Amino acid sequence: MPTYDEALRSGNEKYVWPGFLGKDTDPSESLKTLSIPGLWLFSDNDESIPVGLSIERLQQLRSAGHRYDYVLFSGLGHNNMDGTFATAVEWIARRSR
DSSP states (O other), X not given: OOOHXXXXXXXXXXXXXXXXXXXXXXXXXXXXXXOSOEEEEEETTOOXXXXXXXXXXXXXXXXXXXXXXXXXXXXXXXXXXHHHHHHHHHHHHHHTO
């Protein structure tokens, strides 16, 4: 599967953000302002979001000192609650001790 950047570069036409979706934002700008920990759950088989780009941005935020964790699952799709719920509960429980 190509990375987000590779997919964008492979197109022949410039991508234009559809106006009906509102303002195109980069959530990492907002995440830079938070001081709470966060957890992201990804799958290598998720075709709904740019997983590689998301992880890259989280790694940049982590390098800047943010307490953001992520887990990359293998073989799950976008709707992966059954496969990831226990991981989320365990992460929350560790923070409450």
